[in-house]
Amino acid sequence: IEPISTSLAVGIAAAITGFLARYPNILYHFQECCRPEWISYNKTGLEVDLQSKLIGQHVASRVILKAVTGFMNNEDPKKPLVLSLHGWTGTGKNFVSQLIAKNIYQRGMTSGFVHLFTATAHFPHEVDLDSYKSQLQQWIKGNVSACPRSMFIFDEMDKMHPGLIDSIKPYLDFYETLDGVSYRKAIFIFLSNAGGENIVQVALDFWKAGRDREEIELKHLETALSLSVFNNKNSGFWHTSLIDKNMVDFFVPFLPLEYKHVVQCGRAEMISKGLEPNEEAVEQMAHDMNYFPRNERVFSMQGCKVISSRLDFYI
Numbered sequence: 001i002e003p004i005s006t007s008l009a010v011g012i013a014a015a016i017t018g019f020l021a022r023y024p025n026i027l028y029h030f031q032e033c034c035r036p037e038w039i040s041y042n043k044t045g046l047e048v049d050l051q052s053k054l055i056g057q058h059v060a061s062r063v064i065l066k067a068v069t070g071f072m073n074n075e076d077p078k079k080p081l082v083l084s085l086h087g088w089t090g091t092g093k094n095f096v097s098q099l100i101a102k103n104i105y106q107r108g109m110t111s112g113f114v115h116l117f118t119a120t121a122h123f124p125h126e127v128d129l130d131s132y133k134s135q136l137q138q139w140i141k142g143n144v145s146a147c148p149r150s151m152f153i154f155d156e157m158d159k160m161h162p163g164l165i166d167s168i169k170p171y172l173d174f175y176e177t178l179d180g181v182s183y184r185k186a187i188f189i190f191l192s193n194a195g196g197e198n199i200v201q202v203a204l205d206f207w208k209a210g211r212d213r214e215e216i217e218l219k220h221l222e223t224a225l226s227l228s229v230f231n232n233k234n235s236g237f238w239h240t241s242l243i244d245k246n247m248v249d250f251f252v253p254f255l256p257l258e259y260k261h262v263v264q265c266g267r268a269e270m271i272s273k274g275l276e277p278n279e280e281a282v283e284q285m286a287h288d289m290n291y292f293p294r295n296e297r298v299f300s301m302q303g304c305k306v307i308s309s310r311l312d313f314y315i
């Protein structure tokens, strides 16, 4: 071995080791880890995002901001935060979960500490229920052990097998620790369409009475939600004791979106594509969407869901 190269290599290695010993935190800036450099709550960011990006959801915006802020500012929460988001398709439930993730984790939804499960994709076969249960429990335990500030999003909660919901119950409860792991700093978000029709009915009643949509408050929707979520035999929730044990901290209703919201979503979509908003195209697209109920045609059938792809056809 050539002595000059060897001593050069040894010198460089020693310099790097010395540098890392003096500045151990430097690595944390490059590699995502469970530290404040990567995980810190930005309340103003969430507030601004909810106001400017989430369209037509004044009730959900308020509840979510309060719930997340209260939880994230509490250094010693007594249980994990459990939010259950309900509403018609395409009204922003997944979207809002992304906004929450973005304002807690530097890498948002791509963070290694944010975990998304979709019932039909991840747990499709009932015969595999037992293995799903143990995999899910191990996944939650492993990830919370690695980082207490982990976030778990369960999409299509109403299609999830009740037995599987039951298997995650212990992690949502008030336990100090479970097998030596504390779950109290974790966030669980459940998304479902359960209760969507009852929420639509409340919004429709307001519309028919000529009342402003902004007048709808959480209290107007709570009964609608509880009736459907608690009493619906088809809803996974109904079979489990998630509800009677008060494990869900907030039930968050999402209102159905109207024509004007579809237009707003269209404009926002054009801007996000880096285009100048084209009013004519956006209005034509909104006009061609399907609305319900059949006679009144007030609410968008697909919410804002298909706008991204539809818009391409009009511009």
Ligand SMILES: Nc1ncnc2c1ncn2[C@@H]1O[C@H](COP(=O)(O)OP(=O)(O)OP(=O)(O)O)[C@@H](O)[C@H]1O
Pocket (backbone or CB within 6 Å): 053, 054, 055, 056, 057, 087, 088, 089, 090, 091, 092, 093, 094, 095, 096, 191, 192, 193, 265, 303, 304, 305, 306
């Ligand atoms: N209220 C909203 N404000 C702004 N954009 C929205 C809203 N609702 C939906 N969108 C747009 O439509 C897309 C699809 O919506 P999203 O996936 O959040 O709907 P969802 O309520 O989760 O529907 P589903 O119940 O079918 O899963 C979002 O990524 C977003 O671009």
